[in-house]
Amino acid sequence: xxxxxxxxxxxxxxxxxxxxxxxxxxxxxxxxxxxxxxxxxxxxxxxxxxxxxxxxxxxxxxxxxxxxxxxxxxxxxxxxxxxxxxxxxxxxxxxxxxxxxxxxxxxxxxxxxxxxxxxxxxxxxxxxxxxxxxxxxxxxxxxxxxxxxxxxxxxxxxxxxxxxxxxxxxxxxxxxxxxxxxxxxxxxxxxxxxxxxxxxxxxxxxxxxxxxxxxxxxxxxxxxxxxxxxxxxxxxxxxxxxxxxxxxxxxxxxxxxxxxxxxxxxxxxxxxxxxxxxxxxxxxxxxxxxxxxxxxxxxxxxxxxxxxxxxxxxxxxxxxxxxxxxxxxxxxxxxxxxxxx
Ligand SMILES: [Fe+2]
Numbered sequence: 001x002x003x004x005x006x007x008x009x010x011x012x013x014x015x016x017x018x019x020x021x022x023x024x025x026x027x028x029x030x031x032x033x034x035x036x037x038x039x040x041x042x043x044x045x046x047x048x049x050x051x052x053x054x055x056x057x058x059x060x061x062x063x064x065x066x067x068x069x070x071x072x073x074x075x076x077x078x079x080x081x082x083x084x085x086x087x088x089x090x091x092x093x094x095x096x097x098x099x100x101x102x103x104x105x106x107x108x109x110x111x112x113x114x115x116x117x118x119x120x121x122x123x124x125x126x127x128x129x130x131x132x133x134x135x136x137x138x139x140x141x142x143x144x145x146x147x148x149x150x151x152x153x154x155x156x157x158x159x160x161x162x163x164x165x166x167x168x169x170x171x172x173x174x175x176x177x178x179x180x181x182x183x184x185x186x187x188x189x190x191x192x193x194x195x196x197x198x199x200x201x202x203x204x205x206x207x208x209x210x211x212x213x214x215x216x217x218x219x220x221x222x223x224x225x226x227x228x229x230x231x232x233x234x235x236x237x238x239x240x241x242x243x244x245x246x247x248x249x250x251x252x253x254x255x256x257x258x259x260x261x262x263x264x265x266x267x268x269x270x271x272x273x274x275x276x277x278x279x280x281x282x283x284x285x286x287x288x289x290x291x292x293x294x295x296x297x298x299x300x301x302x303x304x305x306x307x308x309x310x311x312x313x314x315x316x317x318x319x320x321x322x323x324x325x326x327x328x329x330x331x332x333x334x335x336x337x338x339x340x341x
Contacts, residue, residue, distance in 0.1 A: 003127035003162060009223065011021070013165065016133070021061065022267075024131045027054075028053065028054060028055060028271075029054065029055045029057060029149070029268055029271065029274050030054055030055070030056055030057070030268050030271040030274075031056075031057045031058075031059070031077045031078055031080070031267075031268065032045070032057070032058050032059070032077045032079065032080045032081075032082060032275070033055055033059045033060075033061075033065045033066060033068070033069065033080070033081045033082070033089070033263075033307060034058060034059070034060050034061075034065075034082040034083075034138065035060075035061065035063075035084060035088065036060075036083075036084070036258070037060065038058055038080050038113035038291070040058045040289070040291050040292065041058075041082070041288075042058070043287065043291070044279075044284060044287050044288055044291070045058065047283070047284070047287065048275060048284070049096070050105075051278065052274060052278065054271050054274065056275070057077075057253070059078075059269050060118070065081060065083075065092075066081070066091060066092045066095045066097055068096055068265075069081070069097040069263055070096065070097050071116055072204075073265070074265050075264060075265070076097075076107070076264075076265050077267060078097075078263040078265075078266065078269065079262070079263055079267065079268045079269065079272035079275075080260060080261070080262060080263065080266070080272045080275055080276060081097070081260070081261040081262075081263060081267040082097070082124075082192050082258075082259075082260055083256070083258075083259060083260075083261070084127075084256075084257070084258045084259070085165045085166065085167055085169060085256050085258075086165075086256055086257055086320050086323060086324045086327070087165030087168055087169060087257075087327060089228070089257065089259045089261065089324075090100060090119045090127070090324045092121075093116070093120045093121065093261070094263050096264065097261075097263060097264050098120045098121065098261045098262060098263065098264055099120065099262050099263070099264045099266070100119030100120055100122070101119050101122060101261075101273060101276055102119055102259075102273075103122075103273055104274065105277040106122050106276060106277060106280055107203060109280040109297075109298050110122045110123055110297050110298070111205065111297070111299075112319065112321055113317060113318070113319040113320060114126070114257060114297055116260050116321060117319075117321055120261060120262070121259045121261045122259060122260055122276065122280075123257035123258070123284070123297045123320065124257070124258050124259060124260050124279050124280070124288060124297055125258045125288055125292060125294035125295060125296055125297055126254075126255040126256065126257055126258070126294060126295040126296075126297060126315065127220045127221050127222055127255065127256055127257075127258070127294050127295070128220070128221045128245060128253045128254065128255045128295070128313060129166060129167075129169065129218060129219075129220060129221075129253075129256065130218070130219065130220070130221055130224075130243050130244065130245050130246060130253065130310070130314070131143055131216050131217070131219075131243065131244040131245075131246050131255045132202075132205060132206045132217040132218075132224060132241040132242075132243060133208050133215065133216050133241060133242055133243075133244050134209050134212075134214075134215045134216070134240065134241060135239075135240060135241060135242055135272045136240075136330055137212075137215045138216060138244075138280070140213050140244075141244065142247075142283070143216075143244050143246045144246060144248060144249050145174065145238060145246050145247070145248055145254065145258075146186065146248065146249050148186075148189070148190045148193065148218075148246075149185075149186045149187075149188075149189025149190050149192075150189070150193075151189075151192070151193070151194065152174065153193040153216065153243065153333045154192065154193050154245060155193065155194075155231070156193060156195055156212075156214050156215040156216060156328050157194050157195060157212035157214055157215075157216055157218070158194070158196060158205045158208045158209060158213060158216070158217040158218075159190075159194065159195045159198050159205060159217065159218045160198055160199065160200055160201055160202060160204070160205060160218075161198045161199070161340050162187070162198055162334035162339035162340050163291060163331060163334055163335075163339075163340060166202070166220060167218070167328070167334075168327055168330050168334075169254070169256045169323060169330055170218070171183065171187065171330035171333065171334065172323045172324070172325075172326035172327045172329070172330040173248075173254045173316065173318060173323045173326075174186060174248075174330070175326040175329050175330050176318055176322045176323050176325070176326045177248060177304065177318065180329050180333065183329075183330070184333050184334055184336065184337060187234055187333055187334065187335050187337045187339055189338050190339075191337055191338070195208075195213055196208070196213060196214070197340070198339065198340050201223075202217075202218075202219030202220050202223040202228060203219075203223055203226075203234060205217035205218065205219050205225065206223070206227060206234070206237040206238060206240075206241055207234070207237045207250045207264050208221060209237075209240065209241050210236060210237045210239075210240035210241060211297045217241070220256075220309075221243065221293065221294075221295075221307060221310065222292060222294055224238050224241070224243050224306075224310075225293040225304065225306040225307055226293060228306060229306060232234075236261065244310075245310055245311050245312040245313060245314070247314060248314075249315070251316050252313075252314040252315045252317060253313055253315055253316060254314035254316050255295070255313075255315045255316065256320075257297075258278060258288075258292065258294055260276050261277065262276065262329055270325060280298055282298065282300075282301060283299075285297070285298040285301045286301050286302060289301065289303070289304065290304050291324045293306065294307075295307065295313060295315075305310050
């Protein structure tokens with residue numbers, strides 16, 4: 001649910017956020033930099049403080065947090081970075097502002113496919129990249145990602161930019177599975193099926209399916225739930241569509257992560273690891289996933305009823321780190337096939 005905005009807007013937001021001074025960073029506190037909206041996650045931090053007595057200081061922004069941590073250098077008060085999508089998680093690691101979490105609790109609770117093999121990040125919850133299908137015009141109940149390139153969908157698919165991180169993750173998953181040549185062929189096929197030039201966000205994709213511009217759209221699981229339950233203006237877009245969980249042939253549904261990273265110079269490292277471990281706990285998992293309409297990463301935690309209503313998620317078992325390694329190739333291919341043109 002985090003979207004790119006102009007750096008100027010982010011800078012303005014950062015100025016409004018009460019600054020964390022290194023002087024305030026002492027035992028009994030933990031400093032969280034987050035791309036998740038404060039109003040959504042504050043109840044979670046309040047519960048953490050109640051459980052542990054550790055105060056949580058929050059810096060919230062819509063972009064630029066890794067750069068801020070980098071600029072703050074060894075004096076950065078940042079302990080924990082909360083972010084969404086493997087694209088942003090990967091960027092934080094690449095820019096060099098993280099360190100391994102090293103937690104047996106995390107290693108035990110978070111499945112290996114949703115953790116960095118080097119320990120720099122761990123998934124807290126998951127979202128799937130799925131199909132918003134027209135209730136009126138789409139009869140089938142199952143679909144594969146491969147099938148999106150089938151000419152039977154010619155002129156019937158809507159999707160946002162192929163360079164957006166959500167699509168980059170999906171296309172990278174395709175490339176990790178099939179290699180670049182097959183991915184290029186598939187992307188050409190999908191592009192040939194588009195009803196219109198890639199545009200808007202996932203909600204607008206649902207809007208366009210509802211308006212009859214296309215029969216199927218590609219979007220994330222939580223947007224549909226947000227439109228259906230939390231946004232009266234957009235409820236009709238959800239009502240005109242239904243979510244189909246697509247799978248790779250012989251595989252599962254592509255999922256992406258909402259994740260957590262430990263800052264390289266975390267001044268409250270022990271508390272940071274406590275918070276990260278606490279986020280993997282049963283109650284936190286329930287709160288976090290429910291608040292954001294995501295899938296809990298911890299097994300056995302109840303899934304929000306709207307999300308559960310999509311059907312049973314059979315997540316693709318490919319490790320997120322392997323998908324991440326194909327992000328650049330996927331981006332290059334999107335340009336090569338002129339996906340967004
Ligand atoms: Fe989003």
